[in-house]
Amino acid sequence: MSRFSFLEWPVFRQLRSDDSFGRGSAVTSPKTRSITPRTTTADRVVQSVCPYCAVGCGQRVFVKDEKVVHIEGDPDSPISRGRLCPKGAASEQLVNASGRQTRVLYRAPRSDTWEYLDLDTATEMIADRFIASRRNTWQDADDTGRPLKRTMGIAALGGATLDNEENYLIKKLFTAAGAIQLENQARI
Template sequence: MTPTSVQAMAPKLPSPKIFLEWPVIRQLRSGDVFGRGPAVTSKQTRAITPRTTTADRVVQSVCPYCAVGCGQRVFVKDEKVVAIEGDPDSPISRGRLCPKGSASEQLVNSPGRQLEVLYRAPRATEWQRLELDTAIDMVADRFLESRRHTWQDIDKKGNLLRRTMGIAALGGATLDNEENYLIKKLFTAAGAIQIENQARI
């Protein structure tokens, strides 16, 4: 075997310039012992502009999924939600979000989001699309009609009742204390006595 062939078989070491660009070397040279600075980022990473830096404003909110109530920071640009992340100022979640909470931006911007109410009339076979305001008015009319038809002033013995058995309320775990308070006041004022919430289960 000739010296030339031995030299050709020897592994080629990286040039000093490439060696100095290794992330660990950049980290040690910059004094970034814990690897949290720009020394550990690549050129591609540095070229990326986070959506949060271009937002017009940041709005504090609460995750809508479960009863924990994790805090969220909602980034808005041109009146459109561009990103949602955990709120580090929240005493409940301290900046953390579960996978569902982290993906809650899709609740707003998903192309599959339903923006109209689907209504199927009694004995109908087809769905009808309604505006939200129209559907709310229909619910309110049915609420008042049920209350009127099932209202009880007194029982057979003459005891005062002032109630309706035709209306009930069932709250979900995502409702906060203030919302539950208002729901309780509304249905009690309407005479409903069947008021329940998932939080008690």
């Protein structure tokens, strides 16, 4: 550790330097001077869209060693002009959260334990259940004979972390399947 010197106090550095108002280098500590921003060490910057709502704010995603290290607003975005709401500004945590699930978990009926499934098995299970539910709850017409062509056994709630295009495709899929109970978290 270096020896303490009164000459290194910010007020003395301010008087000795060009920073007479003490707003720059005179009041910056050696530790602060040695720190480099994460954004300067990133391997690449990828343009993206904030996943949280339907506004579509632009984001700049800084990637280093194939890992997201920082996300900030994109100043080139005509929508947000470089600004992000608190949720959008914290979206890096969505990617790098230690508790984020990256594998499919399944709990069998009346079981108290979770088990891991591979993605293909889980997808097949969902598709089989979707088709069975549609088949078992299909309403072709009401009691008076008016055509309904719908199912009340399937509902969808789109997530706010999906982008507009994904929510649009989900809406089209469920509407084509006859589901009428559709909602989106971003709209609520």
